[in-house]
Amino acid sequence: MVSQTVNIHQALRHLTNNQATAEVNGKTVGECLAELVERFPGIRPKLFGKNGKLLNYVDIYVNAESSYPEELAKPVNHGDKLSITLMIAGG
């Protein structure tokens, strides 16, 4: 079984029982995030719009590389590390 680790952004951890990471199983970024959302439903509106697309201030990195564009379709392998980051703009 393939498995990946998702690093969860600090600002979202209150929605994942304060877990900084979660183990998921998927063949694509979209499948990994679907499992994360299934386990922590409160995180869905922070990641996805009503159209099911990633919100434009959410970025997903796989092994520290940007998965843009077509993030959700990007294939992942066993042991990959996914990072969920949120756009920030404070100064």
Add this chain to the structure above:
Amino acid sequence: MLTVDELERYDRQIMLREIGKEGQEKLKRARVFIAGAGGLGSPAAIYLTAAGIGNMRIVDHDKVELSNLNRQVLHWDEDRGRSKADSAANKLTMLNPDVEIEAIQETITEANLAHLLAGFDLIVDAMDNLPTRYLLNKAALEHNIPFFHGAIYGFEGRVMTIIPHKTACLRCVYRGVIPEEKFPVIGVTPAVIGSIQATEVIKYVLGIGELLTNKLLNYDALSMEFTQFTVKKDPHCEHCGHATGEE
């Protein structure tokens, strides 16, 4: 040519083989535009002034408020109500009177940006909102000026260096906008990020080290982790997508 006082002031950094007298003269010749004299602009400007950047223009439309003083270390209690640009220029001149510092109290807009940037070699993005950051990014590309981005939120910060038409630009990485809001922050976060932006400027001017190009540095103060995310030039980027150059 460095003066006797300058040789003494910068003695410890001239000792560095990466700098030397030649590098110090490069720093003296540099002209840096700093957009914002707040949380990021303060440490960035302080360290660039201390390092001997020859000429800086600082633009900020705001006045100093009490709630700024937990992080905007160029402004002191006595400055409340004063223009941030003036307050910043005053402190920086006291730190290093050899640096020519110009303070401009204006809002950066699409209409005035080309005029504000005229004559400057580098842009430090120390703004607090994405729309103005995008304006700066676009102007940097149009005028071929290296752009040093920084941003913070709470205990987290990001840094990215953009070499126009060669590396990924801010718009390649950030594609949307987020609502302007009063953001939480503790002063040590912009202290770290602004200092890294200044470090990138110094490295660029001297032509040393590796820049944070095609990389987004993420700083998480709570876990004390620095992560470099690899980013790519977006061929469809609405700011640089038609530019040619290295990927």
